[in-house]
Amino acid sequence: MTQPSLLSRITDYANRADPYPLYAELRRTPVLHEEEGGPYVVGSYYDILGLLHDPRVSSDASNLTAAGDDDLSGPEATGLPPSFIRLDPPEHDRLRRIANSSFGPPHRPHRIDSMREELAGIVRELIDGLGETRQIDIVDEFAYPFPVTVICRLLGVPREDEPKFRGWVDPLVASLDPDTRKNADDEFQQAAQEARMQLGMYLAGLVEQRTKEPRDDMLSDLATSHGADGTMSMMEVLSTAVLLLIAGHETTVNLITNGMLTLLRHPEVLQRLREDPGLSVNIVEELLRYEPPVQLVPQRTCIADIELRGVTIPKGSRIWLVLGAGNRDPERFKDPDRFDPDREDIQHLGFGSGIHSCFGAPLARLEAQLALAELARRLENPRLVEDPPPYRRNAVLRGPRHLQVTVDGIR
Ligand code: HEM
Numbered sequence: 001m002t003q004p005s006l007l008s009r010i011t012d013y014a015n016r017a018d019p020y021p022l023y024a025e026l027r028r029t030p031v032l033h034e035e036e037g038g039p040y041v042v043g044s045y046y047d048i049l050g051l052l053h054d055p056r057v058s059s060d061a062s063n064l065t066a067a068g069d070d071d072l073s074g075p076e077a078t079g080l081p082p083s084f085i086r087l088d089p090p091e092h093d094r095l096r097r098i099a100n101s102s103f104g105p106p107h108r109p110h111r112i113d114s115m116r117e118e119l120a121g122i123v124r125e126l127i128d129g130l131g132e133t134r135q136i137d138i139v140d141e142f143a144y145p146f147p148v149t150v151i152c153r154l155l156g157v158p159r160e161d162e163p164k165f166r167g168w169v170d171p172l173v174a175s176l177d178p179d180t181r182k183n184a185d186d187e188f189q190q191a192a193q194e195a196r197m198q199l200g201m202y203l204a205g206l207v208e209q210r211t212k213e214p215r216d217d218m219l220s221d222l223a224t225s226h227g228a229d230g231t232m233s234m235m236e237v238l239s240t241a242v243l244l245l246i247a248g249h250e251t252t253v254n255l256i257t258n259g260m261l262t263l264l265r266h267p268e269v270l271q272r273l274r275e276d277p278g279l280s281v282n283i284v285e286e287l288l289r290y291e292p293p294v295q296l297v298p299q300r301t302c303i304a305d306i307e308l309r310g311v312t313i314p315k316g317s318r319i320w321l322v323l324g325a326g327n328r329d330p331e332r333f334k335d336p337d338r339f340d341p342d343r344e345d346i347q348h349l350g351f352g353s354g355i356h357s358c359f360g361a362p363l364a365r366l367e368a369q370l371a372l373a374e375l376a377r378r379l380e381n382p383r384l385v386e387d388p389p390p391y392r393r394n395a396v397l398r399g400p401r402h403l404q405v406t407v408d409g410i411r
Contacts, residue, residue, distance in 0.1 A: 017388035023325035043325030045332035083243035102221030156217025254293035254399025288350030
């Protein structure tokens, strides 16, 4: 019997809990191309970094479609025009700069810094809400609700609308997982479609309101932007809002959950964090290297021939950059398979790099730091119920679907 291709083993759900030995195999072939018409897959740190900065490598949605990929994971699946994650310069840069002028420097104090207390309050409330429970699903009861609440506050969704908003976001986010979509029945499809429409109408109403009466939130800023880069159209505001909503969602859930799982597997680090919440800064950085929530970036196309280590990647080909493999590359990191929060040399690829590097990184870092420090402090004697836990099907946004933990109590 012939061995399945390495790429199909990497995406195979059976290997989701531990893809790292396969990544080591991937790094042995500088450019993996196993199938006519299939993607060119790269897993070495320096090659990935180079390609993320290479203007011959496009993120444009239309190039990807032309290369035969139906990009179902982006906000375009919502029926809106491509958001800046699926655009090349100059449009990418214009929209990102407008969004950035609301997010932080150089135009204003960092919005995220001013949210620190608010975020800490949300974390506290969620942990208080666990009550007397002795068994907790870290995903459903904490890591999943947290980012939605945060994104609501950031965009400026009124608190009383949050439950309604979440009701639309949940099926929408679920429907973006390619595997879930493949296996979805009519009822699921219809619910997702309906949620998408309702969310779009709701956001449009909110944008209209904020255009007339701006407040101190991101939707108001996006709707009323008028700097050197001009304004965003209503559709651009909506697709940016949906991008922020989605990009900051499944990713943050997985960072917190991968983080808790890793800490439970390294009790000495968990104990150190309990005693010193400041260690959360290094822990989160090392987690972004060791268990990155975005394992690979599959939405890139070559717009010219590219020579890489003796291989020609022809114009029009799709490229997959396996960030999770680059992060464990022994050519770049010493002892890469060791989780080491004391590591000093830690330029990971967890947030990508180059012009598309994660826009929400300051928020994601802060959310994960606060969440992990507070879980470490308040959960008494937490133990894993199942190791490895059941994983989400998604090979791109990788993380446990549930993380059941028993505790002696909650402080
Ligand atoms: C882009 C990771 C959280 C907004 C990216 C990229 C990665 C990434 C790897 C690069 C994608 C590419 O090159 O195509 C993560 C991780 C997160 C996280 C691991 C959490 C742990 C967030 C949050 C937000 C956000 C909280 C928003 C509030 C974005 C946006 C982009 C992006 C808008 C596109 C940037 C551009 O195209 O210029 N993220 N992200 N992300 N992320 Fe994040």
